[in-house]
Amino acid sequence: MSEHYKQSQAEQKLDIIDLNDLEEQAAKVIPVGGFGYIAGGSEDEWTLRENTVAFDRRNIIPRVLTGVENPSLDTSIFGIPLKLPIIMAPCAAQGLAHARGETATAEGVAAAGTLMAQSTYSSASIADTAAAAKGSPQFFQIYLSKDWKFNEYLMDEAKRAGCKAIIATADSTLGGYREADLRNNFQFPLPMANLQAFSGGNGQGKSISEIYAAAAQRITTADIRRIAEYSGLPVIVKGIQCAEDAERAIGAGASGIYVSNHGGRQLNGGPASFEVLPDVARAVNGKVPVIFDSGIRRGSHVFKALACGADLVAVGRPVVYALALGGAQGATSVFEQLKKELSIVMQLAGTQTVSDIRGAKLVSSYPGEN
């Protein structure tokens, strides 16, 4: 199948006006099976659509006479300085979007001054992706295998490559019901480097459901503790959608909570990720940092997520589309665009710094409700 899969080789800065435009443009560049896998959600994609629509239900109050000028987007996580509170979400198989895959993304994300999360199911290896970032910070996202030898191998590689935290994704003990993949009979046309290096069973020719089926289904809080103890790195649990699970994860030694519904790719019919964020953030209560993703397409969405308790937000699909359209420079363009939009929102909302955003109060967009 791989010889028929035509990968983009584009390398250019993108002139972005609205991140939402990228999807249609990328559909012209990415082969149909790969595009369906990247763009799709589960079932009829209600949750996928809700993820972005939900931001419209909370409003930002414009503030005046605040003396704000040139807002600063600088922030940090675990003591790692970042130029903006926006990072790259872990996304599998980026070779589907570009011949250089994650190595181009890593380079582009580093140029934007922020952090890349590598997926277990990357097209490129942990070491090659880390090398492309030339010392810029990276996290490693683990999909637990039933085979702890593989889990340990991944964590060893991540540590050797200098990754600064492990993101343990807990919401994908099987694949969501993704209809685009079924209609396209999508099987990964390219190998996944981390699988290949360990077992030679590299994912090529497999569907996403087959790949998830080979991973662990019975994941519990004990696994979080085991990852933390083995790796010695901060562990961030990804896929948290309610206060109780956040508390259980922290109780098991999690050093970060990652609020996400996997971009609407897992449980369709669940709420927008943004809807559950305030509850989760209240439960976390500053004990550990909160990362948020799913549906972020605008600077105002970033602002609203931070105002509702996120410390950082992550972006998935728009960066993968931009990778297809412009390689490393394309990826950088997405972060620059969000930075531009967020700076405008910060100025008009009277917030000079990222911590000022956290103190901003949003109001309901429904009259009479707050």
Ligand SMILES: Cc1cc2nc3c(=O)[nH]c(=O)nc-3n(C[C@H](O)[C@H](O)[C@H](O)COP(=O)(O)O)c2cc1C
């Ligand atoms: C093509 C693609 C591959 C993904 N692969 C992974 C993955 O390997 N591990 C993971 O934890 N999340 C994965 N996700 C979910 C993202 O980390 C993130 O939660 C989601 O993309 C955020 O929503 P957004 O695309 O609306 O920004 C993937 C998402 C996409 C679109």
